[in-house]
Amino acid sequence: MATNGPMILCDNLVKIYKVQDLEVVALQGLDLMVERGEFMAIVGPSGSGKSSLMNILGGLDRPSAGKAIVDGQDLLKLSSFALTRYRRQKVGFVWQQPSRNLIPYLTVEENVELPMIVAGMPYAERKAWARELLDAVGLWERRHHDLPRLSGGEQQRTAIGVSLANKPVLLLADEPTGEVDTVTAQSILDTLRHLNREYNLTIVTVTHDPRMSNQVDRVVAIRDGKTSTERVRRVRAEQGELADEMVEVENASESNGVDVPEEQVTYHEYVVLDNAGRLQIPREYLEELGITDRAEVELTEGGILIKPALGLAGAAAQAARISQVAETWGPQRASKDWRLRLTDASRGIRGLLRRGTR
Ligand code: ADP
Ligand code: MG
Numbered sequence: 413m414a415t416n417g418p419m420i421l422c423d424n425l426v427k428i429y430k431v432q433d434l435e436v437v438a439l440q441g442l443d444l445m446v447e448r449g450e451f452m453a454i455v456g457p458s459g460s461g462k463s464s465l466m467n468i469l470g471g472l473d474r475p476s477a478g479k480a481i482v483d484g485q486d487l488l489k490l491s492s493f494a495l496t497r498y499r500r501q502k503v504g505f506v507w508q509q510p511s512r513n514l515i516p517y518l519t520v521e522e523n524v525e526l527p528m529i530v531a532g533m534p535y536a537e538r539k540a541w542a543r544e545l546l547d548a549v550g551l552w553e554r555r556h557h558d559l560p561r562l563s564g565g566e567q568q569r570t571a572i573g574v575s576l577a578n579k580p581v582l583l584l585a586d587e588p589t590g591e592v593d594t595v596t597a598q599s600i601l602d603t604l605r606h607l608n609r610e611y612n613l614t615i616v617t618v619t620h621d622p623r624m625s626n627q628v629d630r631v632v633a634i635r636d637g638k639t640s641t642e643r644v645r646r647v648r649a650e651q652g653e654l655a656d657e658m659v660e661v662e663n664a665s666e667s668n669g670v671d672v673p674e675e676q677v678t679y680h681e682y683v684v685l686d687n688a689g690r691l692q693i694p695r696e697y698l699e700e701l702g703i704t705d706r707a708e709v710e711l712t713e714g715g716i717l718i719k720p721a722l723g724l725a726g727a728a729a730q731a732a733r734i735s736q737v738a739e740t741w742g743p744q745r746a747s748k749d750w751r752l753r754l755t756d757a758s759r760g761i762r763g764l765l766r767r768g769t770r
Pocket of ligand 2: 463
């Protein structure tokens with residue numbers, strides 16, 4: 413088993429869903445790297461591809477193209493059999509609805525032990541691991557409870573316990589606090605953070621919850637099926653004797669296991685570049701400057717300046733021109749027109765070929 417290199421490496425990942433004769437591009441060349449032991453969040457508007465990414469990483473769905481490597485295993489190349497094994501052994505999945513992981517007529521402890529029984533874990537090992545897990549998710553006292561008697565937060569924590577029963581290296585959570593109140597959300601978040609620190613468990617979670625994104629190491633934003641921006645949590649740590657000198661330390665491991673006072677935490681926001689050098693400029697910036705399809709790029713001292721190509725007035729005029737053209741040659745008319753021309757052309761070529769063979 414590969415134990416070095418990043419936990420997750422997605423390179424130019426593409427996911428296309430085919431619905432009848434329509435194609436929906438859910439991921440369009442997404443790049444993502446997640447280090448071992450990281451606790452990171454994915455945010456983005458609804459429909460931006462977050463669940464599609466999680467389902468691929470969880471081995472529940474196949475990517476269409478690109479690279480998705482988890483713990484050294486290339487998910488595009490795994491056979492169905494190997495993918496099932498991957499799903500059982502490598503990853504744990506937590507959903508918005510805890511019920512997707514739980515069997516309602518079993519107790520908390522039985523739910524957590526069930527995947528271990530299926531996996532054939534020996535009795536003593538199973539009992540010990542269940543005990544440890546139930547402690548870790550704060551449910552040991554409630555182990556004999558039936559699920560309907562638990563609160564929403566307790567059910568979700570049971571679901572987290574179930575997802576870790578087979579000792580996965582990666583925990584994936586798709587909006588785990590999406591359906592609960594703030595206090596409960598905090599208890600779920602605390603549980604995840606505890607597991608991350610205690611077991612150096614790599615956790616990727618999708619969230620809408622701003623509080624959640626303030627408590628993870630890194631937040632990656634997805635827009636239109638591509639990673640767009642990234643926010644990294646940094647801790648200002650005092651360096652040796654130079655008490656005044658505060659040095660920023662990239663979070664990941666340095667601050668793990670210690671509760672850092674809020675005032676020492678800062679966030680840095682980055683725009684992500686793919687390996688062809690493409691980046692997504694925040695939409696507000698483009699709108700503000702009236703940049704549509706072209707911009708001027710200038711190397712300045714220590715930076716790159718992106719300017720509207722024609723000056724503001726010119727850009728506005730260009731935008732107006734484009735919308736006028738779009739009105740006259742709407743997408744339908746344009747495509748019909750092209751189809752006609754293509755048909756003419758192919759008829760012409762076929763005619764020539766026929767004549768040539770005679
Ligand atoms: P998010 O989780 O960010 O809301 P999703 O990954 O669920 O986004 O969806 C991304 C896009 O893919 C959306 O346009 C959605 O309609 C489409 N999509 C997701 N799952 C399917 C599916 N099983 N079949 C067809 N289209 C899908
Ligand atoms: Mg989703």
